[in-house]
Structures are given as C-alpha cells and as structure tokens.
Amino acid sequence: xxxxxxxxxxxxxxxxxxxxxxxxxxxxxxxxxxxxxxxxxxxxxxxxxxxxxxxxxxxxxxxxxxxxxxxxxxxxxxxxxxxxxxxxxxxxxxxxxxxxxxxxxxxxxxxxxxxxxxxxxxxxxxxxxxxxxxxxxxxxxxxxxxxxxxxxxxxxxxxxxxxxxxxxxxxxxxxxxxxxxxxxxxxxxxxxxxxxxxxxxxxxxxxxxxxxxxxxxxxxxxxxxxx
Amino acid sequence: xxxxxxxxxxxxxxxxxxxxxxxxxxxxxxxxxxxxxxxxxxxxxxxxxxxxxxxxxxxxxxxxxxxxxxxxxxxxxxxxxxxxxxxxxxxxxxxxxxxxxxxxxxxxxxxxxxxxxxxxxxxxxxxxxxxxxxxxxxxxxxxxxxxxxxxxxxxxxxxxxxxxxxxxxxxxxxxxxxxxxxxxxxxxxxxxxxxxxxxxxxxxxxxxxxxxxxxxxxxxxxxxxxx
Numbered sequence: 072x073x074x075x076x077x078x079x080x081x082x083x084x085x086x087x088x089x090x091x092x093x094x095x096x097x098x099x100x101x102x103x104x105x106x107x108x109x110x111x112x113x114x115x116x117x118x119x120x121x122x123x124x125x126x127x128x129x130x131x132x133x134x135x136x137x138x139x140x141x142x143x144x145x146x147x148x149x150x151x152x153x154x155x156x157x158x159x160x161x162x163x164x165x166x167x168x169x170x171x172x173x174x175x176x177x178x179x180x181x182x183x184x185x186x187x188x189x190x191x192x193x194x195x196x197x198x199x200x201x202x203x204x205x206x207x208x209x210x211x212x213x214x215x216x217x218x219x220x221x222x223x224x225x226x227x228x229x230x231x232x233x234x235x236x237x238x239x240x241x242x243x244x245x246x247x248x249x250x251x252x253x254x255x256x257x258x259x260x261x262x263x264x265x266x267x268x269x270x271x272x273x274x275x276x277x278x279x280x281x282x283x284x285x286x287x288x289x290x291x292x293x294x295x296x297x298x
Numbered sequence: 299x300x301x302x303x304x305x306x307x308x309x310x311x312x313x314x315x316x317x318x319x320x321x322x323x324x325x326x327x328x329x330x331x332x333x334x335x336x337x338x339x340x341x342x343x344x345x346x347x348x349x350x351x352x353x354x355x356x357x358x359x360x361x362x363x364x365x366x367x368x369x370x371x372x373x374x375x376x377x378x379x380x381x382x383x384x385x386x387x388x389x390x391x392x393x394x395x396x397x398x399x400x401x402x403x404x405x406x407x408x409x410x411x412x413x414x415x416x417x418x419x420x421x422x423x424x425x426x427x428x429x430x431x432x433x434x435x436x437x438x439x440x441x442x443x444x445x446x447x448x449x450x451x452x453x454x455x456x457x458x459x460x461x462x463x464x465x466x467x468x469x470x471x472x473x474x475x476x477x478x479x480x481x482x483x484x485x486x487x488x489x490x491x492x493x494x495x496x497x498x499x500x501x502x503x504x505x506x507x508x509x510x511x512x513x514x515x516x517x518x519x520x521x522x523x524x525x
Contacts, residue, residue, distance in 0.1 A: 165426065210455045222437075230461050232460075
C-alpha cells in the first residue's frame with residue numbers, strides 16, 4: 072500500500088508534499104478521487120501496461136504520480152503557486168485533463184516517474200470526447216498530454232514543438248515517453264514520443280523547453296493575473 | 299439572418315456543405331446546438347468582440363464559422379472523412395473543444411474567417427475547467443485552440459511549434475489570430491498569435507505546417523484505424 076499518494080517533483084525529484092497551510096479554508100471540496108488508478112473504462116491493454124509499471128515500481132525505480140481534480144493537490148505544499156490566495160476561491164476550477172466525471176470519455180492516463188533516468192512515462196487511453204477528425208484524437212490533446220508530463224515540476228513551458236507522424240485513433244492505448252535531455256541553468260530540455268506500447272507505430276515526436284519558475288516568475292504570474 | 303450556418307473550408311475557401319448521404323442513418327443525435335453563438339457565460343468583452351466581428355461580417359469580408367458537438371457537422375458532406383462509415387456508430391464521440399455541456403466551463407470560442415486575407419480570428423474565453431497551474435490555462439489548451447483554427451480545412455497538422463510568452467489567466471478574453479503565410483503544393487504554412495484584444499499582451503506565438511489530405515492520406519487514416 073502506498074502510504075500517501077501525493078507526490079511532487081522538485082528539482083526533478085518527486086518527494087512527498089506537505090499539506091499547504093490554510094488549504095482547507097479555501098478549498099471546499101478537497102482533492103477527491105485519484106484519477107491515476109484503474110477504472111472500468113480501462114481496456115485490457117491499458118490495465119496490463121499499468122500493472123507492468125506498478126510491478127516495476129516495487130523496486131522504487133518507478134513511481135506512480137497521483138492525479139486529482141486540480142493540479143494543486145498534486146503539487147508540493149510549499150509551491151510558490153500556493154502564494155496566490157486569490158485563486159483559491161475558484162473552487163469550481165478543474166485541471167484540464169481531469170474535467171470530465173464520466174470515466175472513459177476523456178483523458179484516461181497515469182504517469183510513472185523514473186528518477187534515475189529523469190524520464191516520465193504516461194500510459195494514455197484517449198476517449199471519444201477527445202475527437203478531432205471523425206474517429207481520431209484532436210492534435211491539441213496530444214500536445215496536452217505531452218506538455219502534462221512535466222507540469223508538476225514548477226516548470227513553465229516556454230516552447231513546445233510537435234511533429235505529428237500519424238493520426239491517433241480514439242480508444243488506442245499509447246505510451247507518452249518523455250525524458251530530460253539536458254539542463255542549463257533554469258532551462259530544462261525535454262524530448263518525447265507518443266507511440267504504441269510495442270514501439271511499432273509512432274504518432275508524434277516532440278521537443279520541449281521548460282523554464283524553472285522562481286520568485287520573479289511568480290511576480291510575472293501575479294502581474295499577468297491582474298491584466 | 300444566416301440561411302444555413304454550416305460552412306466548410308475547401309482549398310481555404312468556406313462554402314456551404316451538402317448534407318452527407320446516409321448521415322441521418324448513422325448519426326442518431328444530430329448536430330444539436332451551434333456553440334459558436336453567444337450564451338450567458340460570455341463576458342462583456344467576449345460579447346463585444348463577437349458583435350464587432352458580426353458587424354464586419356455584414357460586408358461578407360468575414361464569415362462566422364459554426365461549431366457543433368462533432369467536427370463532421372461543420373465539414374462538407376463530400377469530405378473524404380465521411381468515407382469511414384465504421385466511425386459513424388461512435389455517436390457518443392464529441393469534438394474535443396465542445397465536450398462540456400455546461401456553458402462557460404470550458405472552451406468558449408467563435409471563429410471568423412477572412413477569405414481575402416486567408417486569415418482566421420478566434421475569439422476565445424477559457425473557462426475554469428481548462429486549468430493548468432492554479433488560476434491559469436493549461437498550455438495544451440492554447441495548443442488546441444491554435445491548432446483548431448484550420449482543422450476544418452481537411453488539413454492534417456504535421457508540425458506545431460509554440461512559444462509561450464506568458465501564462466494566460468482563466469477567464470481572459472483573447473484573440474487567436476492565424477493566417478496562411480504560404481502554400482507549397484500540399485503544404486500550407488500558417489502562423490498565429492494568442493493575444494489580448496488590445497494587442498498589448500501576447501501570450502503565445504506559433505507556427506504550423508499543415509498537409510492537405512488526399513485519397514492517399516485517407517488510406518493512411520484507414521490503415522491507422524486498423525492498428
């Protein structure tokens with residue numbers, strides 16, 4: 072049993088977060104369910120990939136990342152973003168990828184972090200509410216699920232460059248495999264692919280540049296929010 | 299009054315579509331409401347931008363693009379994508395950007411096409427269900443709304459390169475301004491910005507490469523769907 076499913080990535084290392092002080096005062100509904108656990112909408116392939124990574128997690132090499140209705144529940148208590156109490160009252164906000172209540176319709180996914188390889192694997196099963204062209208996933212969902220992998224790191228996405236190789240059918244199960252290529256000061260360079268679990272079909276390849284957020288970025292966020 | 303709000307882009311020109319034959323047999327629920335019209339969740343800014351573009355549409359320079367629960371309702375009847383009857387039974391599918399029923403929670407947007415400038419303006423008001431970091435829009439939504447502008451053109455996105463300049467607060471009203479820079483054979487090069495209506499704040503800049511779909515691409519889609 073996992074003692075506490077809340078984890079966070081700080082300096083590209085997941086550690087258990089603290090409960091942010093004052094959180095209960097502002098967040099009425101609480102974190103609710105952890106979406107990164109199997110449900111009845113998961114296909115056999117999805118469940119089998121999940122079980123494989125859970126098995127590999129026993130050694131501590133991989134760590135499952137929890138996922139709740141708002142991103143802040145999966146972020147550390149001390150995160151600078153908690154310093155915006157004016158956002159707390161927006162308790163009707165939902166994390167973009169967890170905004171549908173019916174299981175299986177939207178983003179079904181679970182992420183596993185490998186600290187030694189600085190690599191995130193996301194097992195993704197796109198549901199029928201993510202449609203672009205008839206029967207296929209909207210390109211924006213693919214951008215979203217790639218961008219998602221490092222959103223818990225207090226990193227701001229500065230650039231996202233995606234090459235779409237083939238249209239992804241709704242209901243497929245794919246692995247989104249992202250890893251840190253290098254870090255230069257506050258910049259983190261990441262590359263990723265979206266591919267079938269057997270590696271025989273690549274749907275997209277992407278590179279990302281993230282900027283670590285610091286108190287200055289925090290002020291920028293604050294400024295931006297006033298506009 | 300608009301005689302028929304269904305339009306489509308063929309060779310980068312919007313023309314009224316035909317009713318696809320056999321459509322009523324496969325699509326049980328019908329197109330339903332047109333989401334690209336004002337509702338009570340639209341802010342004053344959003345409505346005022348909408349009215350401005352509707353006013354400019356009177357001369358025929360701009361055309362409002364309708365938007366329904368599935369993209370196929372806004373595509374031409376003769377579109378090659380209708381040649382996949384096996385996808386029709388997925389009548390529970392929803393277009394990614396129109397998958398929430400409660401107004402104001404998700405993607406509130408309307409697109410206007412300017413044929414002479416080959417330019418699409420999207421007025422976008424992101425709701426609280428599009429959250430990434432607390433109070434701000436998920437980067438994937440920005441990618442989605444940019445990619446969206448030309449999704450009706452029977453164009454397959456080959457590359458999407460986004461530079462995020464500043465985090466976009468939930469509830470903002472922004473203009474997504476995309477235009478065709480050049481066309482080379484089956485390739486269409488597009489650039490776009492996401493900015494405040496007054497132009498004083500730019501949130502993202504993007505370039506896109508689209509490939510026109512032809513019967514060969516159609517077979518690729520067919521192949522992909524079998525995998």
